[in-house]
Amino acid sequence: MSDVSPRTERLLTLLADGQWHSGEELGAALGVSRAAISKQLKQLAAVELPLESVVGRGYRLKTPLDLLSKERVVAAMQPDAAALLKDFALHTQLASTNALLMEQQRQGQIHAQLCVAEQQSAGRGRRGRVWHSPFAQNLYFSLGWHFQSGIAAIEGLSLAVGVALCEALADIGINQPRLKWPNDVLAEGKKLAGVLIELAGDADGECSVVLGIGMNVAMQAGQDIDQPWTSLSALGSRCDRSTVLAALLDRLLPLMDSYEALGFKYYQQRWNSLNAFAGTHVQLLSPSQTVNGLMLGVDNDGALLLECDAQARRFIGGELSLRPGRAQTKHAGA
Structure with missing residues (x-):
């Protein structure tokens, strides 16, 4: 591999x-x-x-390496969270942690499985974007999980994951991490982490989820990235990457284990309290139109709520992209 x-x-x-x-x-x-x-x-x-x-x-x-250690990660985790993890694979280099787990999902090997790489050669972000993956500078990992109640029962999962990431960052001393709908974690208005979820299975029966996360820990300047970004080291963190990964897993594993029972409604208020654009005007882009409106937050399914022309409108994920914008609605294209 x-x-x-x-x-x-x-x-x-x-x-x-x-x-x-x-x-x-x-x-x-x-x-x-x-x-x-x-x-x-x-x-x-x-x-x-x-x-x-x-x-x-x-x-x-030329620069010392902060290599990940399975032993240090597990030792730093809370025992209840560590007990939920059934398999932990650490690779020096992979094409993609998500791609590997999706392949193993097709072979029936997926539940409570963690795949971590020091570097990805074909890491992906949302909407197929490249996720830059320099060696031993950041975190690139995926969790594989089985759910019994179908895809509808895990609606809003990626937003709940964002809440867990922000709370884990607060646990290690990062001030005021925020969420950009649907899948980005921001700090000081710049991208710090992203979430990519891939699904396979039935709408009403058993389904599998691969949850992929990339987080900038100590990324150096000079990367060809088309948006403002930051890292934990730039924010003043001195935690090694094994400690950071343990903190993230302490929040993520209990979330995955309980999500079918709790649903997104359990996380809705917490997501809205972390909303980077709360009460501001935003622009929502899709392949067919651009919508400007006032950010109201998300509903209990994780759908975006915007006030447009004095009316609340609801938007679900997919090919939508959120940007700072103006309080008007206009259509571009069919």
């Missing part, structure tokens, strides 16, 4: 401290020759890590 060999993964662990390591030292640790180490080091290009080499000193990464 990974584009990086197990030996290269071990080499990354040795180099993660950002200190100088001689070829002899690395070879002895991995049980290979110095020449073999040189070949392994070339594989680091696959994860786009800048490596320095100096004769007489050896090799080091």
Whole structure:
């Protein structure tokens, strides 16, 4: 599943401290020759890590790595949340954590399953957008879950997930995270995290959900991203990524476990209290029209409510995009 060999993964662990390591030292640790180490080091290009080499000193990464650790994640989690997790797979590099779990869903292996990657080569955001995934800087993970009552019973789930993410961020000291309908987490008006949910199954019977989350933890400037963004480190957080992931899972796993019983109505008021655009004029874009209105919040199904021409109108997700806007309604196209 990974584009990086197990030996290269071990080499990354040795180099993660950002200190100088001689070829002899690395070879002895991995049980290979110095020449073999040189070949392994070339594989680091696959994860786009800048490596320095100096004769007489050896090799080091230009920037130390905060590698994820399954053991540290589980140890940092609340016991009740950790008990809900049935499988935890950590990969060095994947095309997409969501894609992997969707494939495993087709094979019947899905419930309470966590898939995490240090890097994604084909990460996706909402509406098929690319999710930038530099190595060991952010969090890229997916949860697979079985639900028994059909797709209708999990309406609004992605919005409830946003609430859980904001509350987890508050748990680790991030001030005033906010939600942008339907699936973005903002901080200081900039994107911090996104949610992508994929479904398979029956409208009224058993269905499977893959919940994908990307969160900027320590992303460096220079990424080609077409919207304002921020990261936990830019917001002043000093938590390592394993601690952040544990905090997120402490909120997300109980949500997934209880959502069929509680539904979105349990989260509606909390979502509205975190609404980034509450009481402001917004612009809602779709392939066929642009609607301007006053943000009223969301209803108990998670639908967006806008006041347009003195009337409340209801909008559900799909190909809709929310932006700051003006209090008028206009139609563009058919």
